[in-house]
Amino acid sequence: MTSTTMPALLEQAAATHGQHPAIVDGPTIITYAGLRDAVVAAARGYRALGVEPGDRVAIWAPNRVEYVIALLGAQQIGASVVPLNTRYRGHEARVVLERSRAVVLVVANGFLGTDYVALLREAAPADELPHLREIVDLDSGWADFLAGGEQVPVAEVERLAAEVTPDTVADILFTSGTTGVPKGVMSSHAQTIGVAEVWAEGAGLSEADRYAIVNPFFHSFGYKAGAIASLTAGTTIHPVLTFDPEGLMRLIQDAGITVLPGAPTIFTTLINHPRRTEFDLSSLRFSIAGAATVPETLFEQMQDVLGFDEVAQAYGLTECVVATRSRANEDPRHIAETTGPGVPGIEVRVVDETGADRPVGEDGEVWLRGANVMLGYFEDPEATAAAIDPDGWLHTGDVGRLDEHGCLKITDRIKDMFIVGGFNVYPAEVENALAAHPAVMESAVVGVPDERMGSVGRAHVVLRPGTTATADELIGWARERLANFKVPREVVFATELPRNASGKVLKTDLRTAG
Known part of the structure; x- marks a missing residue:
């Protein structure tokens, strides 16, 4: 232990x-x-x-x-x-x-x-x-x-x-959340190590492994499933400062890297890189690609083209970093379709609006319970109570379904969050930044598919009467106030935003709009 x-x-x-x-x-x-x-x-x-x-x-x-x-x-x-x-x-x-x-x-x-x-x-x-x-x-x-x-x-x-x-608080990872106001996710020492241990065991980490950590240390994937997971197993950590495809392939070759998880965009970039065959990538043993929708052939290509012995997909969020993981020796096509069953110590339910379990194959909200679910939000008991019910279930706000094997497939985000190159983007935060522009009356930001990044942001903007602004101007305004992955790639101007009977913006309509 x-x-x-x-x-x-x-x-x-x-x-x-x-x-x-x-x-x-x-x-x-x-x-x-x-x-x-x-x-x-x-x-x-x-x-x-x-x-x-x-x-x-x-x-x-x-x-x-x-x-x-x-x-x-x-x-x-x-x-x-x-x-x-x-x-x-x-x-x-x-x-x-x-x-x-x-x-x-x-x-x-x-x-x-x-x-x-x-x-x-x-x-x-x-x-x-x-x-x-x-x-x-x-x-x-x-x-x-x-x-x-x-x-x-x-x-x-x-x-x-x-x-x-x-039980001492080891870390507080701030996540923007649906309101655009950062919430600090608290984890204890035992929880942070517990997450790392579950991940290390699933990956079969050992002293023989050399783990290239591309995922940022400021993110739970690079920190807990990366650095701390390595420490639990005696694995050698190779920090990767920035993602440079040729530099990474050279590191794999020269250091004999065996473990390389990351966002799907990393692997699609390597698979399609014109110089890939010039490098010896044969040391690669294990990878998890998660945090975004994945092409159905990605995991097959990771094995056939990049040479990984084992590939997996996982699902988690800052509040519960490792919730599900693909089963061992799973068919790569099935890995692309689901994130696997709950990891040891985590229970997974998919429920309807009343909290009743949904049948196999039907969508509902994903609930999680277990020792490695966060302690709560830092100095925010109301938000904590809204996220974790009295029975200890974390209401993730994600929509998914369970198959007959108990494997979870994430199908939508209740919270409208989308993922750009492995990083979560919460539309409310981007909309708050745009709202500060003197010409913007209101905006709605949605994620739209992007071949390289998985998703990118598109802002639908209504200007104040009598004002003008260009798309480049608003994108520049956002770039000054937000991390680059949060900045919308596209701005669509509208006279009004589509709404339902209660006045809520219909973001589902906006995702399919031009």
């Missing part, structure tokens, strides 16, 4: 896997024993900045070795980690930092030419984030941060690590 707190997991991994590589990031190689030492050093750095158990530490950085160390270092002393999407603009980051009242922000300033600190300062002068005491830049300030921790006794970190319990 894996440990049920992050500090204990780290200690167990160091004792079990010792000099085995834990993380290989370019020329940097950190063993499991070395990772434990690096995490303790980071924990001492946080203590030197006054971070207390229960505080929140935000991380705004891409996949790199320091991210894992910064994350585990905060959890080592009982602080909760708040990951920020690297595509966030300043306003989005400010909202999450405000709501979480993070005391420290760890940032990779300058990543992809973005001055994150300047974006944040523009959106929120220092006095608007009174809780944020320190910003630590991984490139220019990390060494000073670690040096500052040298004044803190190791014994102090060990004491705090021993006080972390399985």
Whole structure:
């Protein structure tokens, strides 16, 4: 049985896997024993900045070795980690930092030419984030941060690590939700490790595996099903900074990568890449492609063209990261049609409006229950009560059906959320951004199919009388305020939006409209 707190997991991994590589990031190689030492050093750095158990530490950085160390270092002393999407603009980051009242922000300033600190300062002068005491830049300030921790006794970190319990909040992952207001999904140490363990067991992870993590560490897929899953199994983590197809194929060849999950767009890109045959991809063993609708032949091609031994699909959401997974040795065509049955420890129901179970093959709302369903939303008991009923069932807002094998197929999103290249986009958030434009009276954003990204956004916009605006102008307006994957690719102007008798916008009609 894996440990049920992050500090204990780290200690167990160091004792079990010792000099085995834990993380290989370019020329940097950190063993499991070395990772434990690096995490303790980071924990001492946080203590030197006054971070207390229960505080929140935000991380705004891409996949790199320091991210894992910064994350585990905060959890080592009982602080909760708040990951920020690297595509966030300043306003989005400010909202999450405000709501979480993070005391420290760890940032990779300058990543992809973005001055994150300047974006944040523009959106929120220092006095608007009174809780944020320190910003630590991984490139220019990390060494000073670690040096500052040298004044803190190791014994102090060990004491705090021993006080972390399985129920301590390990992380708060903010999801925009249907209202456009971010909600912080809380998970305990035991839950985060439990999710990782379920995923690792399903993937058959071991010391022999080398896991290229393309999914961002700020997302539960890259963090829990990636980094933490690897730590539970002694697997070597290869962080992938950005998705560059040729660079990724070279990494697979040179490092002998065995495990490579990701959004379907990653695999369709590799399958259709003109230089694919120049690389040796024969080490690839296992993949899960999820988070979007998939072409029916994708999983066959992943095996036949890319050479994976085993492929699977899974379903989850931030509130329950791994809910279902394809059965072992499943036919690839069936994998494309369903996300599999509930994983160990998770019950799955499909119900009608009254909460009664729907018959096999008929659509209803997907409900989930089990140990790894979130603790709740951070400081939002009303939203928590709306999401999790008194019997412990999480009402996902997703529509699906169960087949005769108990395998779940997701057929629609009650919440109108759509997925762009593996990232969730909540229309309300985009509509709120557009509403701030002086010419926009109202808008409705829907996802429309896209061959490469799975879906992209299309905004149907009604302008205020007497005003004008172009599609390019509104797209530019959104780009200044939203992460690029949330920005609509297309704007359609209308004199009015279609509505039902109660006045609700008929987004189903808009999805099929031009």
